Amino acid sequence: MSWSLLFFLLVGAVSLAAALGVVTSRQPVHSALFLLTNFATLAVLYITLDAQFLAAAQVIVYAGGIVILILFVIMLIGGDTNDFSAAQRAWSRTVGMALGIILLLVISYSALSRMMAPSEDTAALLQGGTPEAVGIELFTKYILPFELVALLLLVALIGALVLGRQQEGASEGIPSVKANE
Amino acid sequence: MDTALLFDNAVVLLPELVLAVGVMVLMMVDIGRRGQNGSQLLAGLSVAILLLGIGASVMIWGRAPVEYLDGAISDGFALSVRLVILIAGVLGVLLSRNWFPAIERQGGAFYSLHLLAVIGMMLMGTATNLIVLFIALEIFSLALYILSGFYRENARSIEAAMKYFLLGAFASTFFVYGCALLYGAGGSSKFTQIHETLATGGGNPSLVLPGIALLLVGFGFKVSLVPFHMWTPDVYQGAPTPVTAFMSVGTKAAAFAGFFRLMMTALPSFHDQWAMPLAILAVLTMTVGNLTALRQSSVKRMLAYSGIAHAGNILIALVAGTAAASSAAAFYLFAYAFMNIGAFTVTIALERQYGNENDVEQSRLAGAAERFPVLAAAMAIFMLSLSGIPPLAGFFGKFLVFKAAVEAGWAWLVVIGVLNSAVSAYYYLRIVVAMYFQQPEQAGDEKEQPFVPASRSSVFVVVVSVLAVVVIGLQPGLWADLLRGLGQ
Amino acid sequence: MASDYLPLLILILLAAGFGVIAIGLPTLLGPRERNNQKLEPYESGIIPFSDARRRFPVKYYLVAMLFLIFDIEVIFLYPWAAVLRDLRLFALVAMIPFFIVLVVGFLYEWKKGALDWD
Numbered sequence: 001m002s003w004s005l006l007f008f009l010l011v012g013a014v015s016l017a018a019a020l021g022v023v024t025s026r027q028p029v030h031s032a033l034f035l036l037t038n039f040a041t042l043a044v045l046y047i048t049l050d051a052q053f054l055a056a057a058q059v060i061v062y063a064g065g066i067v068i069l070i071l072f073v074i075m076l077i078g079g080d081t082n083d084f085s086a087a088q089r090a091w092s093r094t095v096g097m098a099l100g101i102i103l104l105l106v107i108s109y110s111a112l113s114r115m116m117a118p119s120e121d122t123a124a125l126l127q128g129g130t131p132e133a134v135g136i137e138l139f140t141k142y143i144l145p146f147e148l149v150a151l152l153l154l155v156a157l158i159g160a161l162v163l164g165r166q167q168e169g170a171s172e173g174i175p176s177v178k179a180n181e
Numbered sequence: 182m183d184t185a186l187l188f189d190n191a192v193v194l195l196p197e198l199v200l201a202v203g204v205m206v207l208m209m210v211d212i213g214r215r216g217q218n219g220s221q222l223l224a225g226l227s228v229a230i231l232l233l234g235i236g237a238s239v240m241i242w243g244r245a246p247v248e249y250l251d252g253a254i255s256d257g258f259a260l261s262v263r264l265v266i267l268i269a270g271v272l273g274v275l276l277s278r279n280w281f282p283a284i285e286r287q288g289g290a291f292y293s294l295h296l297l298a299v300i301g302m303m304l305m306g307t308a309t310n311l312i313v314l315f316i317a318l319e320i321f322s323l324a325l326y327i328l329s330g331f332y333r334e335n336a337r338s339i340e341a342a343m344k345y346f347l348l349g350a351f352a353s354t355f356f357v358y359g360c361a362l363l364y365g366a367g368g369s370s371k372f373t374q375i376h377e378t379l380a381t382g383g384g385n386p387s388l389v390l391p392g393i394a395l396l397l398v399g400f401g402f403k404v405s406l407v408p409f410h411m412w413t414p415d416v417y418q419g420a421p422t423p424v425t426a427f428m429s430v431g432t433k434a435a436a437f438a439g440f441f442r443l444m445m446t447a448l449p450s451f452h453d454q455w456a457m458p459l460a461i462l463a464v465l466t467m468t469v470g471n472l473t474a475l476r477q478s479s480v481k482r483m484l485a486y487s488g489i490a491h492a493g494n495i496l497i498a499l500v501a502g503t504a505a506a507s508s509a510a511a512f513y514l515f516a517y518a519f520m521n522i523g524a525f526t527v528t529i530a531l532e533r534q535y536g537n538e539n540d541v542e543q544s545r546l547a548g549a550a551e552r553f554p555v556l557a558a559a560m561a562i563f564m565l566s567l568s569g570i571p572p573l574a575g576f577f578g579k580f581l582v583f584k585a586a587v588e589a590g591w592a593w594l595v596v597i598g599v600l601n602s603a604v605s606a607y608y609y610l611r612i613v614v615a616m617y618f619q620q621p622e623q624a625g626d627e628k629e630q631p632f633v634p635a636s637r638s639s640v641f642v643v644v645v646s647v648l649a650v651v652v653i654g655l656q657p658g659l660w661a662d663l664l665r666g667l668g669q
Numbered sequence: 670m671a672s673d674y675l676p677l678l679i680l681i682l683l684a685a686g687f688g689v690i691a692i693g694l695p696t697l698l699g700p701r702e703r704n705n706q707k708l709e710p711y712e713s714g715i716i717p718f719s720d721a722r723r724r725f726p727v728k729y730y731l732v733a734m735l736f737l738i739f740d741i742e743v744i745f746l747y748p749w750a751a752v753l754r755d756l757r758l759f760a761l762v763a764m765i766p767f768f769i770v771l772v773v774g775f776l777y778e779w780k781k782g783a784l785d786w787d
Contacts, residue, residue, distance in 0.1 A: 056747070061737075061740055064740065072729050072730045072733045075729070076725050107391055110385070110387045131751040135747075136756075139760050140756075142312060143250055144249070144250040144252035145252065145310070145312040145313050147763070147767055149745070150770035151301075152316055152320050154297065154771070154773075155297050155320055156323060157774045157777070158293055158327075159324070159326070161777075161781060162287060163327065164734065184762050186759070187762055205769070209773070209776075212776065
C-alpha cells in the first residue's frame with residue numbers, strides 16, 4: 001500500500017466521520033462545526049488530486065464564508081429551540097436512508113464500471129488544478145457562464161437586501177386597497 | 182485569444198443583453214429616487230425594458246441559428262420560448278404595479294428581480310451547455326424564491342417562499358448532480374458534443390441513465406410533474422397573485438425549453454430508454470393533477486393543480502420527441518401564457534372585490550356574473566380555453582401536441598390525455614356554472630359591498646389576454662407557423 | 670509536488686504544537702481550585718446576566734450574506750489575475766461586464782443603506 005493511498009484513506013475516514021457527525025448531532029452548532037471539519041478535509045482531498053485552486057476556494061468560500069453564515073442562522077433562530085431531532089419522522093428517515101443507499105449503489109456501480117475500463121489519459125486530467133489552469137479554462141471555454149455568474153450574484157445580493165430589511169413601520173396585512181388610478 | 186470572439190455573434194443574446202442593461206439602469210434610477218416617489222416610474226421603465234426585449238427578439242427572428250461562445254443559440258425554438266417568457270414578464274409587471282403595499286418602498290428591488298428572473302428564464306431556452314443551463318436555472322429560481330415571499334405582511338407568502346426555497350434548493354442539488362454525471366458520460370458540457378461522443382460509442386454510457394434520473398428530479402420540480410409537485414399548490418396560493426401568474430407561465434416555459442433542448446440535442450440516441458419513464462410520469466401528472474383539482478375549494482389552488490395537469494400535457498410532446506412535437510409545445514406554452522395569466526388576473530380583480538385577501542374561495546363566485554358581468558365573461562373564456570374547448574387557443578395547443586404524439590406512435594398516451602381533458606372540463610366548467618347559474622348564499626351582505634373597480638393595468642391585461650385567446654384560436658395556423666420547434 | 674506542501678506541514682505541526690503546549694502546560698503545572706468565582710466566564714469582570722446563547726438580530730445575517738457574495742466574487746479574481754498576462758486584452762475585456770454588474774450591485778446596497786448598522 002502506497003503512502004498516498006494511506007493518506008487518502010485516513011483523510012477520507014475523517015471526512016466521512018465528520019459528515020456523519022453533521023447529520024447525527026443533536027445540537028445545530030455541533031453540526032456546523034462538523035461541517036467545518038468536513039470542508040477542511042475535502043480541501044485536503046482536493047490538494048491530493050492536484051486541484052489547488054479548488055482547495056483554496058473550498059477554504060475561502062465554504063469554511064470561511066458559508067459555515068459562518070450557518071452559525072449566524074443558528075444564532076438567529078435562537079439557542080433554546082435548537083434540538084430539531086424530534087421533528088423527524090421515523091418512516092421518512094427509513095425511506096430516505098433506503099433511497100440514499102440505492103442512489104449510492106447506482107452511482108458507484110456506474111463510476112466503478114468506468115474505472116474497470118482502461119482509462120485514457122488521467123495524467124493529462126490532473127494537470128488542471130492551479131489558478132492559471134483554471135483561469136485559462138474559465139476565460140476561454142467557460143467565459144459565458146462566468147459572465148452569467150455576475151447576474152446570479154446580483155440576484156443573491158438584491159435578495160439578501162429584500163430579506164434582511166427591517167420591517168419599516170407599516171405592517172398592516174392588507175394589499176393595496178386604493179383603486180386610485 | 183482574440184477579443185473579437187466576445188463580440189462575434191453576440192447578437193444571439195441581444196434580448197438578454199437589453200434586459201441586463203435595463204436592470205442596471207433600473208437599479209440606478211431606484212437609487213436616485215427619494216422615499217416612496219417614483220414607484221410608478223419604475224413600473225413604466227420595467228415595461229419599457231421588456232418591450233425593448235421583445236423588439237430585440239423580433240429583430241433577430243428568422244436569422245440563421247448561430248451559437249455564441251459555445252453556450253447559447255438563437256434558433257427558432259429559443260426565440261419562441263423567449264417570446265412567451267417576455268410576454269408573461271410584461272403582463273406580470275403590469276399586474277404587480279398596484280398590488281403590493283411594499284412596492285412603493287421596495288419597487289426597485291421587486292422589478293429588478295422580476296427582470297432578472299425573465300433573463301434567467303430566457304437563458305434556459307437558449308442554453309446549449311450544461312453549465313449555462315444550470316446557472317440560468319439558478320438565476321430565475323433564486324429570483325422567484327424571493328419574489329414569492331415579497332408580501333411579507335402575509336404569513337402565507339413567507340411560508341410559500343420558505344417552502345419553495347428549501348425544496349427548490351434540494352431539487353437544484355439533484356439537477357447539478359445530474360449535470361455532473363452527464364458530463365462524466367459525454368466528456369463535455371456541450372449538448373451536441375455529448376451527443377456525438379455517446380452516439381459514436383465513446384464516453385461512459387452507464388452514467389447516462391442515472392444522470393437523466395437526477396436531472397429529471399430537477400426539471401420535474403420546476404415544471405411540477407407529479408411526484409415532485411407537492412410544493413405547487415402551497416406556493417401558488419401563498420405567493421402574491423401577480424407573482425404566481427408570472428411564474429406559473431414563465432417557469433413552465435423556461436424549464437420545459439431547457440428540458441426539450443437537453444433531451445433532444447444531447448440525448449436523442451437514448452430516446453428509447455427515457456421516453457417510457459417520461460410517458461408514465463405524464464400519465465401520473467395529468468391524472469393526479471386533474472383529480473386533485475376537482476376537490477379544491479380555492480381558485481388559486483385549483484389553478485395550481487390545473488397547471489400540474491397542463492405540465493403533463495406538455496410532457497407528452499417531449500415523450501414524442503420529434504421536431505413537430507417541440508413546436509407544438511412552444512405553441513401550447515404560448516397559448517397557456519395568455520389563458521393562465523388571464524385567469525389569474527381575473528382572480529386578482531375578484532380578490533379586490535372580496536376584501537383583499539390573497540386568494541378567492543370558489544364558493545364566493547356564486548352569482549358573480551350578475552355583479553361583475555365583464556370579469557365573469559372573461560373568466561368564462563379563460564376557463565373554456567384551459568379546458569381545451571374549440572375554437573379557443575387552448576384547444577389548438579392540445580390538438581397540436583396530441584397530433585404530434587400520435588404521429589410519433591404514442592396513441593395510447595394521447596387517449597389518456599384526451600380522457601384527462603374530459604375530467605378537467607368538469608372543474609373548469611364548474612366555475613363558469615357557479616358564476617352564471619348559482620345564487621350567492623348570503624345575497625344581502627354581498628350586495629352591500631361597494632364595487633371596487635379593477636386597476637387600469639389589470640383591465641388591460643384581461644383585455645389583451647381575451648383578445649389573444651380568441652385570435653390565436655381563430656388563426657392557429659398563423660401562430661403555429663411563427664413558433665418554431667427544435668431543428669426546424 | 671508533495672514537497673511543495675512541506676512548509677504547510679511544518680506550519681500545521683507548529684500550530685498544533687503551540688496549542689498542545691498552551692493548554693497542556695497550565696493543566697500540568699498550574700494550581701487548580703474549583704469554586705463559583707473561578708467558574709465564571711470573567712473572573713473579575715461583570716457578572717453575567719443572561720444566557721450567552723440568545724437570538725442575534727437579523728442584521729448580522731445580512732452582513733454575513735453580503736460578505737459571502739463578495740467572497741465568491743473575489744474567488745473569480747484569483748484565476749483572472751493569474752492569466753491576465755497570458756490572455757491580455759481578452760481577459761481584461763471579459764472582466765468588464767462582470768465587474769460592471771457587481772459594482773452596480775455594490776452601489777445599490779450601499780445607497781439603499783444595507784451597510785448602515787442602524
